[in-house]
Amino acid sequence: MMIANKQDLRRCVKQAVRRANVVETCFCFDVSQGECGIEAMLEHAAATSLGAEGTPLQRDALEAVCALAALDYPIQDLEKAQAMQAGYDRQGYLAQILRAMRARRVLAQTMMGAEQAAMTPDDRFAPCLLIPPDVFAPGRYGVDYAGVAQRIAQAALAMGARDVQPLCLDEQATEFCLAPLCEDECFVLHVQLQTSEQIAWFTGLMERHDRLRALAHATESIECELIRAASACDRLLVCLTDTSHLQVALDRLGTRFLAYSAGASFPEQMLGRWACAKEAIWQALYAAYLPLARAGYVLSAEAIERDVQRMLGEAYFELHIKP
Numbered sequence: 001m002m003i004a005n006k007q008d009l010r011r012c013v014k015q016a017v018r019r020a021n022v023v024e025t026c027f028c029f030d031v032s033q034g035e036c037g038i039e040a041m042l043e044h045a046a047a048t049s050l051g052a053e054g055t056p057l058q059r060d061a062l063e064a065v066c067a068l069a070a071l072d073y074p075i076q077d078l079e080k081a082q083a084m085q086a087g088y089d090r091q092g093y094l095a096q097i098l099r100a101m102r103a104r105r106v107l108a109q110t111m112m113g114a115e116q117a118a119m120t121p122d123d124r125f126a127p128c129l130l131i132p133p134d135v136f137a138p139g140r141y142g143v144d145y146a147g148v149a150q151r152i153a154q155a156a157l158a159m160g161a162r163d164v165q166p167l168c169l170d171e172q173a174t175e176f177c178l179a180p181l182c183e184d185e186c187f188v189l190h191v192q193l194q195t196s197e198q199i200a201w202f203t204g205l206m207e208r209h210d211r212l213r214a215l216a217h218a219t220e221s222i223e224c225e226l227i228r229a230a231s232a233c234d235r236l237l238v239c240l241t242d243t244s245h246l247q248v249a250l251d252r253l254g255t256r257f258l259a260y261s262a263g264a265s266f267p268e269q270m271l272g273r274w275a276c277a278k279e280a281i282w283q284a285l286y287a288a289y290l291p292l293a294r295a296g297y298v299l300s301a302e303a304i305e306r307d308v309q310r311m312l313g314e315a316y317f318e319l320h321i322k323p
Contacts, residue, residue: 129161
């Protein structure tokens with residue numbers, strides 16, 4: 001379907017984003033035993049303002065409201081919402097959250113040595129193996145990087161992980177253990193970058209390891225810098241944590257990035273954050289498409305849907321199959 005006017009464009013972009021399946025790359029939760037449910041959500045400090053006087057404008061409270069709405073639970077009657085949730089067992093409730101979120105894949109961070117935490121019958125959950133810094137503790141003759149790499153590979157195999165992430169970014173360990181391991185085993189290396197110096201070092205590492213594929217997050221203050229650095233390396237995928245940088249990513253990367261990651265620590269928070277983020281994303285994309293429409297460029301609903309799907313998840317799967 002061709003887009004005829006601004007109203008059609010607005011409606012098309014809004015629907016494409018709201019209906020898109022998503023990939024969450026940073027879920028800090030034990031999917032096998034972690035506590036979940038509306039009661040647990042309400043115990044989260046700021047979310048308790050749902051029951052207080054005034055409008056729940058705090059971020060945590062807003063996310064809780066959006067999560068309840070996405071689940072079709074009554075926002076104004078929390079006791080009824082809890083009773084509705086009680087009709088599901090744990091796995092059924094988690095599945096309900098994933099359906100409401102339109103989750104295609106959720107990477108649950110799982111510490112090395114805690115393989116059981118990754119066990120779940122729902123294949124929409126996938127583990128991202130977290131590597132603690134103590135595995136690189138030096139022995140009498142220094143760090144046995146080859147031995148550590150073998151242990152990491154075995155742990156990843158045990159839980160079926162194809163994504164690995166160091167809990168702390170150690171340059172030596174990454175250069176001489178994780179980077180070659182990910183190249184050899186076809187893993188995707190996830191990193192959290194905190195400084196401009198780390199961005200410069202990591203992009204240099206990508207140049208030295210020409211088969212390494214990586215997914216990078218950065219703190220808000222340097223996220224635009226990471227976007228600029230990633231424009232020179234198609235094996236480095238940026239995942240935004242701040243939707244306000246979406247236009248910068250579009251300018252530099254086209255649709256080769258992930259538009260959001262919730263970084264949530266419990267399921268309802270993940271759902272609520274994605275619900276809020278999708279509203280920001282479609283508005284930013286509408287603003288990005290509008291100059292094209294005004295210039296007479298022919299936009300189609302199908303092309304917009306492909307763009308949205310790539311930015312909300314397909315780029316992650318492309319990274320895994322990239323040679």
